[in-house]
Amino acid sequence: MSSTIQQERRGGPPLSATVRDDFPFFAADAPGAGLAYLDNAATTQKPAAVLNALTDYYTHANSNVGRGYYQLSMTSTERFEAARETVRTAIQAGPQDDIIFTAGTTHAVNLLAATIGRKLVGKGDRLVVTGMEHNSNLLPWRRLCEESGARLVVVPVQNDGTVAAADFAAALGPDVPLVAIAHVSNVLGTVNPVRAMVAAAHSHGAYAVVDGAQAVPHGRTDVSYLGSDFYCFSAHKMYGPMGTGVLHARSGLLTSEPPYQVGGGTVKAVSSRKPVHYVGGPARWEAGTPNVAGAVGLAAAFDYLGALGWDAVRAHDEALVRAATEALADIPAARIIGDPAAQPSGLVSFVMTGIHPYDVGGHLDKQGIAVRCGVHCASTFLDDLGLLGTVRLSFGVYNTVEEITRVHDALRTVRPGYWTSEQPTTRFV
Numbered sequence: 001m002s003s004t005i006q007q008e009r010r011g012g013p014p015l016s017a018t019v020r021d022d023f024p025f026f027a028a029d030a031p032g033a034g035l036a037y038l039d040n041a042a043t044t045q046k047p048a049a050v051l052n053a054l055t056d057y058y059t060h061a062n063s064n065v066g067r068g069y070y071q072l073s074m075t076s077t078e079r080f081e082a083a084r085e086t087v088r089t090a091i092q093a094g095p096q097d098d099i100i101f102t103a104g105t106t107h108a109v110n111l112l113a114a115t116i117g118r119k120l121v122g123k124g125d126r127l128v129v130t131g132m133e134h135n136s137n138l139l140p141w142r143r144l145c146e147e148s149g150a151r152l153v154v155v156p157v158q159n160d161g162t163v164a165a166a167d168f169a170a171a172l173g174p175d176v177p178l179v180a181i182a183h184v185s186n187v188l189g190t191v192n193p194v195r196a197m198v199a200a201a202h203s204h205g206a207y208a209v210v211d212g213a214q215a216v217p218h219g220r221t222d223v224s225y226l227g228s229d230f231y232c233f234s235a236h237k238m239y240g241p242m243g244t245g246v247l248h249a250r251s252g253l254l255t256s257e258p259p260y261q262v263g264g265g266t267v268k269a270v271s272s273r274k275p276v277h278y279v280g281g282p283a284r285w286e287a288g289t290p291n292v293a294g295a296v297g298l299a300a301a302f303d304y305l306g307a308l309g310w311d312a313v314r315a316h317d318e319a320l321v322r323a324a325t326e327a328l329a330d331i332p333a334a335r336i337i338g339d340p341a342a343q344p345s346g347l348v349s350f351v352m353t354g355i356h357p358y359d360v361g362g363h364l365d366k367q368g369i370a371v372r373c374g375v376h377c378a379s380t381f382l383d384d385l386g387l388l389g390t391v392r393l394s395f396g397v398y399n400t401v402e403e404i405t406r407v408h409d410a411l412r413t414v415r416p417g418y419w420t421s422e423q424p425t426t427r428f429v
């Protein structure tokens with residue numbers, strides 16, 4: 001059977017300790033030397049393989065794509081299209097599926113909401129999301145509902161951080177043309193049973209959009225197995241460059257939709273007297289000069305992770321999540337939110353009783369430990385959880401169990417500080 005993030009969580013050798021050496025950011029004379037960087041769900045550091053691919057592209061192939069009738073431009077186009085094929089293979093997309101380069105997950109979801117979303121979702125319809133969505137997979141749909149007169153239905157998250165299959169199924173119906181769900185929660189690390197959720201949506205005739213931003217870095221992605229209609233992710237969360245992402249669309253779904261943005265590269269023919277003819281395929285969705293180097297860098301990131309071995313990446317994640325849950329269990333005031341060890345996805349969220357999350361984050365920062373604390377761009381979810389915020393440890397391939405021991409030791413000395421006493425209810429989005 002094809003593998004997914006769920007199935008790959010056990011087995012495989014752990015990653016070698018020398019992986020950290022692949023990342024110039026952690027070199028002895030670099031800012032990351034000695035830093036326990038545990039905010040990988042926000043963005044990851046970049047290995048030399050990715051940095052070199054970017055430099056190589058700009059040094060040896062830089063020119064615009066798809067427009068130039070000269071060798072250098074054709075080389076650039078070839079590299080861009082080769083990157084597309086690398087992504088296609090890496091996420092196991094079909095040969096006719098669209099692999100569209102975007103600026104990231106947020107851009108991809110907005111593109112969908114403004115095009116196929118507007119076509120499918122109308123007055124009186126319901127659009128289903130889960131209660132754990134990041135703002136980027138919530139607000140575009142919320143706005144679409146406000147504009148169209150549809151109703152946004154939020155399927156609640158249970159105490160263990162999961163969505164009950166029965167609740168999700170109950171939300172579906174003939175008036176639901178589209179569902180939008182996270183593959184992995186960026187707040188709790190919950191792995192949603194996407195294949196089953198997509199199948200349930202399809203059985204009611206709904207299209208399924210999946211936000212894979214937190215899933216792709218942690219396991220081999222198989223969009224064919226998942227069955228999703230649209231799958232979105234960001235390069236920078238998987239060791240690739242910022243400003244690059246992917247929208248995967250199942251074959252034929254976007255072919256005849258009007259483009260999201262129009263401009264150079266999207267047209268077959270333009271004359272002042274006749275209607276504009278737009279190209280098909282991914283170029284229809286990539287108006288203007290695309291981020292060619294970003295695509296090349298993303299392909300290099302997939303190659304890098306493939307060479308490390310996805311099984312090893314998963315085993316590494318699992319070891320770190322296990323170590324973190326054990327470490328936190330030893331801190332009396334710490335309470336883990338959700339059940340991150342159930343299906344480890346490189347992320348553990350917790351709160352400290354009586355201490356504002358920013359005081360915890362600030363204390364860790366002073367010990368050379370970088371974590372994210374707050375609402376993680378999901379304030380509605382944090383409201384539902386009844387929490388001001390959490391402290392989030394999120395892991396990458398270069399993190400070590402020793403760094404988690406450092407977190408443990410630092411948490412033993414954290415005390416209520418400025419935020420707890422002066423701004424006890426303040427939080428930022």
Ligand SMILES: Cc1ncc(COP(=O)(O)O)c(C=O)c1O
Nearest residue numbers: 104105106134136186213214234
């Ligand atoms: C689950 C999830 N979706 C979407 C996003 C948005 O990604 P980007 O800012 O790269 O567009 C994030 C970023 O944290 C995320 O965690």
